[in-house]
Amino acid sequence: MLRTIRVLLAILNLALIPPALADEAALRAEIAKLAEAKFPQVESVIEALAASGDPAAAPVLTALREGRIYWRKSDLVVVTGEKAPKRSLILRDPLSGEELETVKSREAKKVKVNNGLRNLIDGALSGLTLRAPDAGTRLIAAEQLFKTRDPETLPALDAAIAAETDEGVAAEMRDARAAIILQDADASPDASRVAIARMVERGDADARTILSGFGSDDPMLSAAAQSGIEGIDRSLRLWGYGQNIWQGLSLGSVLLLAAIGLAITFGVMGVINMAHGELVMIGAYTTFVVQEFIRTSAPYLFDMSLFIAAPLAFLVAGFVGICIERGVVRFLYGRPLETLLATWGVSLILQQAVRSIFGPNNREVGNPSFMSGAFELGGLTITWNRLWIILFALAIFAFLLFVMKRTMLGLQMRAVTQNRAMAADMGIRTGWVDAMTFGLGAGIAGLAGVALSQIDNVSPNLGQSYIVDSFMVVVFGGAGNLWGALAGAFTLGIANKFLEPFSGAVLAKVLVLIFIILFIQKRPRGLFALKGRAVEA
């Protein structure tokens, strides 16, 4: 305890002295004392390093805590050591990190620390890092203090707040300060009131924990804390709904991606394509091949890999789709059940083909840099890849709508679907339109594969896991209606995510399936059923 206070007093002193005064030579002199040091000497070195207030001392202290500080037996030079194979050590300069030499393990001796010293180092480190030149380090130190809430760090914290220039870091430090005050039974009522207000303003789950841990004899303060907790609960619940909706949208976009190609082949053409999932898988494997190629021959293109893979996946899957249509499906028009069986056969062949070529294991597909990481939006955590996938799904949807409503191919597709004989009489090559429509649906499935490769395992079974879901979406939304697929996908996605907290992920899925089965009983043609002649066509 006394030690800690001494360290803190030292830091406090140094808060007033500019850190530049603690020059490197002084640090080196202190560090050199670690050679042959016993615990008391080590302790004094830690205190001196803490007192230096120089952030450069922080990595040394960290290394000491982790037992990476050694001294060389030959000349008593203190170094950091990194274990290397064959019982050897790579020695580095403790301050600059410059590599010195590699020696046998027995030629250097480790500076030992015990738990008491480790605690001392922790306290010293958070004090040191609160004044580190890098704002990110200071932020981490402040967050650390917010978690540990040690009342004895308060003076150092106050000094750091006064010196802090970065607004975000200062806010986090004030949060930490408020948390420490609420922890401290001796704090004045005024200070506590300010701290409670601060925590309510912060308003997240951590703040709630701190407020609920706050006890006071003053009824005013207790009431303030209590109402603060209730307020936080309310907003947390709202953010929780928000997070559910976001995750639901994210799941919905995945479902939409998987189902949207099916909305063409099944919804528009009426062909049950059980090989649809395998077309998605082919898209994912195309991405894998593109990335492999880029890795070996043009690594600088890696961030562009998805933009290269997407059109290729569209073409590859579309081509496979056209082959399926010309080779199998066209002999079976008007026999939906037989189509179902034959395309299932095709799906088995495609699966095994991919397994034979690429092996049965998962293949790694990397995230380009713009798709990794996450950001915070209020109480929501939003990962970039999910956000891009939602946008991608919507973009594909818009593209498909455009093709269907605004292009010649779309016009011909709809004509052939509504009245094949009449369309043929008008000079439309119905066979060609069939092939193109199927190819379009297959190509879209390939695009979906590019997106799914970013969030799912790329394995030969990839398609299998989506086939039931995507049929559910199309059937639920109403076959033959693109908007139905959109509404169906997002409804099912959000419903799934809202059920999950109550029932667990698997049961939520089962419940959604049961719901769809019941729903189809009520509306056998889906949410947005076609009306009029098209129904019986």
Add this chain to the structure above:
Amino acid sequence: MSALKGDRAVPAPRSGHAAALDRKRLLNTRGWTFLLVLAAVAIGVPWLNATGALPDYAVPLIGKYLCYALLAIALDLLWGYCGILSLGHGAFFALGGYAMGMHLMREIGDRGVYANPELPDFMVFLNWQELPWFWWGFDSFPFAIVMALFAPGLLAFVFGWFAFRSRVTGVYLSIITQAMTYALMLAFFRNEMGFGGNNGLTDFKDVLGYDLQSQDTRIGLFVLSALAVAGGFLICRMVVISKAGKVIVGVRDAESRMRFLGYRVEGYKLFVFVLSAMLAGLAGALYTPQVGIINPGEFSPANSIEVVIWVAIGGRGTLVGAAIGAVVVAAAKTILTGLYPEAWLFVLGGMFVFVTIFMPRGILGVWDSMVDGMWETRGMDPAERRLKA
């Protein structure tokens, strides 16, 4: 459903001549042949095993094929005669299998790894304190048999009652049956369901006091399976030749017309669906003790759709063909996965494509046309001949 009906060559409804004319007697020539072959197998396999010509493992293996044959016959009754393509028949089969598996788990008693007399091993492992209510009664063998029929029957009744009443037909029905078995698979994979989760039920010791590992018990189960196939076949035949059978075929070929004629189509469909599910459950109940394990994988949609291909390959709407298809494909699977594991899915997938495009009436269909062609060259009308036969 099909938006493309009209100018494509749609084959005439498959009230094929063969099926149309053998609707009179319980057993025609083909039926007798089938039963005789079955009897020959039921006697021949144990005999060959006793003489040492057939290795021990072959008996439960062929027994397994017989269970598949019964499952295929059940599906053929539904699909071939009533036109309902169920992609979830594996679910009924698995439910029957689980009912039997639960009884076998109870028979283990305190001989499990944890030697707990009250609870099966996996419950002890999951720290369950007492037997869940849905395991009650499974100590009794007759109860388990009843449940093996009742549980699939009940599921089929509830499912079918909703589906047929609201006139979900064709592809939509197929897809929701697939969703049903998929949902059940996910549910059974959960440990909390109390059915052994991922591992399913296994490590069975004996049934009715007979050791499941002994060859005598296996032969007994094998003969029972053969009897069950024969029984299932006869039940299906009885349904098919009855007046109700005619209505059922009518529903397959022209559902709306039957409805306009005043038949309650839903009732007929429901009857066939439930009967078919119960036969599938029986097949499952015989399957579990012979294979020694039942797990949620049996619910997977791929398994169910494989049953459909058995029926399609054998020839739908013939019952006998379904059994032949099941045995042929399952045997091919055993042989090929042993010899060329890579090739099996190519072969299976290829069969799906080939049969649907080139052999829409399956093996028996090809056989029929061959026989017809032979008779025609001798100057006899095939239909007339069959009437005489």
